[in-house]
Amino acid sequence: MLPVLLRLTFTSLWTQLLLYAVAVGVVASVAVNGWRGTLGPVDPKSGKEAPASSQDKLLRAVGFAGVGGFLAYFGLKYALPADAFPGGRGEGIPLHTYGVLLATGFVTAVAVAGRLAQDEWRRVTHVEGQGWVDTEGPKRREQVMDMAFWVLVGGLVGSRLLFVLVNWRDYADDWTQAFSLGGGLVFYGGLIGAGLAAFLFARRHGLDFLRLADVCIPTVSLGQCLGRLGCFSAGCCWGDMAGSHSATGVTFPGSRLALDLFGQPGGASSLAYGSQAGDSRFVVEATGEVLHHAAPGAVRISDWVVQHGTTLPVYPTQLFESVGQLVLFVALLYARRYRRFHGHIFALWLMAYAVLRTSVELFRGDLERGTLHGLLESLGAHGLAGAVPLEAWYNVSTSQFISLCMFTFGAVLLARHRPAGEGAALGSTPSAA
Known part of the structure; x- marks a missing residue:
């Protein structure tokens, strides 16, 4: 395993100038993408999208640039020494394998989700002078790309928030530490935060959330497949004692x-x-x-x-889940052609991942992730905590409890929305609006 691939340092003048140039380039690129991705108003009668106004493009570009500049500020402050940046820490930029794989998983998932959205909402119409053109798919693909930013923000906030809640005693004396760069992230918290962000985005843009979830949820498993390889490289989310034999x-x-x-x-x-x-x-x-x-x-x-x-x-529980997520991704892509209603794939994923995660949790050994024993201890119920030993099978983790709730929600969604006697699969008509 390689926790750190390499560490970039910026002690010479030319490397510091290069880092400043890269930061400016990144902020400019973010602003340009914000300008180009601005969507215009849609005519309610014709359903056609008008070109976006220059004012809307400018406001969106400035907003994107502001977020990029905010992140660039903290990056420069962390990487550069104090003589090159006010308050600089001079830590350089360590390329952690975990971060590289996590970012790769996110980008890959977004790219695949965008392609699936284009196919899902494909509507081929004849346009004078252009011939037969897909007028709906590319627009939905761009919307998924826009949604990815808010999903990222919601995921980071949610994963950090759940980590702080699980380890609340570590932050009880100083809650400002909850906003520090140190500490960890929790996948289920990120999933909940990202799901909420996607739901609000769908409401804002008039998208059917369950249909959108059917398109995007398989790619969560694809991203998590790579993300768990990052966990293995960092040595987090490790398994229980396996024995030398x-x-x-x-x-x-x-x-x-x-x-x-x-x-x-x-x-x-x-x-x-x-x-x-x-x-x-x-x-x-x-x-x-x-x-x-x-x-x-x-x-x-x-x-x-x-x-x-x-x-x-x-036990290499990170690899167990990585393989399971890859299988789940492939299986759900195949299942898309047999879905019977919007939300069908989403419900299947909720149930399947809950089973996968609960199974992997049986082999986990990192007590820091939060368990029933730890919760009782933190609440001062030492007698009850003693009745739930750390190694007991019924010492369920926070993730196992969330998995149980998630499986129940998926089963209810599957039962309530299954149409009686429907024979045609939604996946057989990808060109429908």
Whole structure:
């Protein structure tokens, strides 16, 4: 695994000027995309879209540039030293494998969703002087591309908010830390935040949300397939103890052994290593059995990992889910041709992913993700927490509880919207409006 691919530093004048030029170029590109993507008013009688006014284009470009400039400011402040940028921290730009794969997954998912939207709303009409032209599909594709920005914002806010709620005791003394760059993100929080942003966008632009969800939800699995590979590279979301004799067990390195893309010390340990280095429990190395007290043949987890420089063998749950998400993506694309109503694919995804996530959670070992035991402890119910051991099967995680709710919602959606006796699949007429 490679937690950090490489670290870019900006200590010389020419590298600092280059970074400033890149920041200006990015902000300008964002503004241009905002200008070009402005949609004009739609005539309610003809249904045709009129060209956008220069004022609307300018306002949209300025708004996009403002957001890009805001992000560029914090990026420059983090990367440049104080003598090159006021208040600069001089941390450089570390290219984390997790971030690269997460961004790649998001961009790939958006691109595929845009193509699926164009096919979903395809309407071929004859236009004088142009011949037969798809007048609806490209417009819907552009709308999905526009929606991606708000989905990204909603996803980041939601994932951070759920992380803070799960770990609220860490922020109880100083809630301003919830807005710091440190800390983690939670997929389910991001899913809820992104879903809310997509719902509001659909309402704003007159789109059928369930139809839009059918188009976009399979691509969530595609993005998450790559995102979980990023989790594996960072050593987060790790599995439970697998035992030294397990064929599926993997180890994650500490800072002394973690290397970058060029084989040099990366200076960053895996999150799994940091967690196990502070774990005072005991483990039977051969079997992976975790104990809360010393016993013959058991070693303290923290002592073992510090001595060896890596974690004990754990299940690669990140890879389990990555493979499952890829299978889910392919299966739902195939199922689109057999859907019976708008929301059918969305309901199937809710149920299928809930089962996948709950199954993977059975092998997870990162207690930081939030469990029933941890919740009871945080509420001061130590007696009840003692009745729910950390390793008990009924010590459900926050994600398992959300999965149960999600599966129920998907089942209700499937039951309420299934038309009786309908024979034709919606997917057989992609050219319909």
